[in-house]
Amino acid sequence: MLKVEGIHVYYGLSHILFEVSLEVHPGEVVCLLGRNGAGKSTTMRGIMGLNPPRQGKVLFEDQDLSGKKPFEIARLGLGYVPDDRRVFADLTVAENLDIVEGVSKRKPQWTRDRLFEFFPPLAPIAHRKAGLLSGGEQQMLTIARALMTNPKLLLLDEPTEGLAPLVVKTLEEQISSLKEAGLTVLLAEQNQKMALRLSDRAYVIDNGSIRYHGTIQELRENDEVRRKYLLV
DSSP: OEEEEEEEEEETTEEEEEEEEEEEOTTOEEEEEOOTTSSHHHHHHHHHTSSOOSEEEEEETTEEOTTOOHHHHHHHTEEEEOTTOOOOTTSBHHHHHHTTTTSSOSOOSOOHHHHHHHSGGGGGGTTSBGGGSOHHHHHHHHHHHHHHTOOSEEEEESTTTTOOHHHHHHHHHHHHHHHHTTOEEEEEESOHHHHHHHOSEEEEEETTEEEEEEEHHHHHHOHHHHHHHTOO
16 A cells, blocks of 8 residues: 655755655554654655655555645545644634545545544544643544544554553554554554554664564564664
């Protein structure tokens, strides 16, 4: 479904990603693991066209995304949950969802009512401004807003960062439910225990390069890779 082929991404003159390649197949949850600053978020931004690769290419369902704007990529079926949430603070929860309705021309799989069933804490606060929500509520809203675009593949960038353990557990259960519903997910995370429980395969990134790729069981058994690239 998603194929990233040797992309190089820059921030200005700074070379951040070096020939990053990865694949995500339909129905999988694939995690991208690495320490803070390793290049996880930049990889996500490169895929979504927010920081377009200067070399290499990104293919989604065999379509080259080169030169496409982020909104065009979203319309093709990629949903994106950034690491800093970015809710529309002055809009209510319901308005945050409604504003992206109709982004996709496909038959909608996710409606506001279905999302309130999927994220029960959001329903009672539907008319509260998003800027007044807790961190966990904002994260649920951001994921719900991405789902409202009816994605085929969801990019989740550090969804548990800065959240309390109980909220992390709730989000893990919800991401697991997305997998059971058949949604394909690329998950960038520092919380490797959670990511390994959810995922089918793993990529490990360090200093802007992919250092390892394998199944979850293979990574669990590879103490050298985890010690070298994942332990803080």
